[in-house]
Amino acid sequence: MRLEYFEMIDRVVSIDHEAGRIAARANVPSASPVFEGHFPGRPLLPGVLMTETMAQASGYLLLSKMGFAQMPFLMGVDKARFRDFVGPDVVLDVTAEIEHEGSGYAVTKASISAGGKKIADAGLRFRVMPFPAEMGPLMRERARAIGLEA
Amino acid sequence: MSSTFDTVAGIISETADIPREKITPESHAIDDLGIDSLAFLDIAFAVDKAFGIKLPLEKWTQEVNEGKVPAEEYFVLKNLVARIDALVAAKTA
Numbered sequence: 500m501r502l503e504y505f506e507m508i509d510r511v512v513s514i515d516h517e518a519g520r521i522a523a524r525a526n527v528p529s530a531s532p533v534f535e536g537h538f539p540g541r542p543l544l545p546g547v548l549m550t551e552t553m554a555q556a557s558g559y560l561l562l563s564k565m566g567f568a569q570m571p572f573l574m575g576v577d578k579a580r581f582r583d584f585v586g587p588d589v590v591l592d593v594t595a596e597i598e599h600e601g602s603g604y605a606v607t608k609a610s611i612s613a614g615g616k617k618i619a620d621a622g623l624r625f626r627v628m629p630f631p632a633e634m635g636p637l638m639r640e641r642a643r644a645i646g647l648e649a
Numbered sequence: 650m651s652s653t654f655d656t657v658a659g660i661i662s663e664t665a666d667i668p669r670e671k672i673t674p675e676s677h678a679i680d681d682l683g684i685d686s687l688a689f690l691d692i693a694f695a696v697d698k699a700f701g702i703k704l705p706l707e708k709w710t711q712e713v714n715e716g717k718v719p720a721e722e723y724f725v726l727k728n729l730v731a732r733i734d735a736l737v738a739a740k741t742a
Contacts, residue, residue, distance in 0.1 A: 574687055574690065575687075575691065599694060599697060599698065600703075601690070601693055601694055601697055601703060601704070601706070602693075602703055602704060602705050602706040602707045602708070603690065603693075603706045603707045603710070604690045604693065604694065604706075606694060624690070624691070624694070626687070626690060
């Protein structure tokens with residue numbers, strides 16, 4: 500994870516288009532400017548960044564399933580729960596599955612666990628739109644960097 | 650009005666926090682009820698789930714934007730309900 504660059508997913512472990520499911524890995528860094536403020540002397544991964552991590556796993560799943568034809572943008576978070584603290588140097592297992600693919604939108608359920616223990620979960624809603632100019636190639640490049648065929 | 654309308658009106662009321670009595674078959678979702686595009690997607694999700702269909706929002710939006718179909722055809726609730734009924738009928742046919 501490069502928290503300050505919002506690069507939350509380090510590796511896609513598996514993806515199943517038919518089942519609409521993805522598993523990914525995110526390594527919380529040893530140090531980050533984020534930890535300097537959240538919190539001084541007690542570094543914790545902010546819940547909002549856990550939400551972003553689940554959103555990115557969902558986003559890569561949707562992108563891949565749609566053949567990188569359109570871009571999902573987070574538009575809603577339902578029932579987000581942060582069940583435990585996460586500090587530096589923790590390996591996070593991130594999963595997401597598609598609950599519903601609508602026309603122009605999609606809904607996923609995502610979760611984060613560490614060492615087999617559930618850390619966070621949420622329902623996420625995405626607006627699915629054409630790629631803004633220049634964004635498509637950049638998303639493909641980032642997807643390839645985390646092991647997703649693009 | 651039909652049970653479809655009652656279901657849709659209930660969904661709109663709950664999702665967009667609009668008093669149920671303000672929602673009539675003649676209501677325009679955007680002009681009369683003030684539903685924005687994001688709220689409409691939430692409503693679409695609830696409608697899709699309730700009726701087991703997929704509202705073709707992208708196609709409708711394109712048709713409206715290209716001037717092929719007036720927005721009223723999709724966003725006045727009695728018309729929306731008729732299209733939901735047609736999609737349900739097509740699914741079960």
